[in-house]
Amino acid sequence: MASFRSRSTEASQAAAERRQREDRAPRLIAEAPHLASLKLEIEEMRQGASVPETVHVKHVAVAHAPALFDLPCLDSTCAGGGHDVTNQVLAALRSRLPKFQGEHACNGMTRTAACTRVLRYVGIATYK
Ligand SMILES: [Zn+2]
Structure with a gap:
């Protein structure tokens, strides 16, 4: 139980740090003033796997969102x-791309590797 408790404390600390970073980040609308709407379709997979394990859609509240796209592993x-x-x-939004995509490999460590x-x-994205 003790290890469970410390893991959940770590998780809540990480969540608090995330909120602080979001509060400190500039607003999205200041970084991309022509942005009208933004949706991110996110797939997460293991390296070498062709089938995504998780797919979800993130609708960004453009008027209030921070200019921070730091997604947890x-x-x-x-x-x-x-x-x-x-x-x-942000680079894509400044270029007013209607559709863009990219990949990012996690550089964290699990317990063993x-x-x-x-x-x-x-x-x-749509733009004004
Ligand atoms: Zn990871």
Whole structure:
């Protein structure tokens, strides 16, 4: 139980740090003032696997969202990982791309080895 408790404390600390980073980040609308809507389709898979393990769609609230696209690694045993695609996404939005995509390999560590999770995203945006 003790180890469970410390893991959940780590998780809540990570969540608190994430909120702080989001609060400190510039607003998305300041970084991409012509953006009207943004949706990210996110697939997460293991390296070498062709079938995504997880697919979800993130609708971004453009008016309020921080200019921060730092997605957590979905491997619960991964430490120090995650997928910060902020620079790639902001570059696409500044170029007013209606659709863009990219990949990001997690560089965290699981208990036994380097994490092999790869995040693939497709962004669909509209502009004013
Ligand atoms: Zn990871």
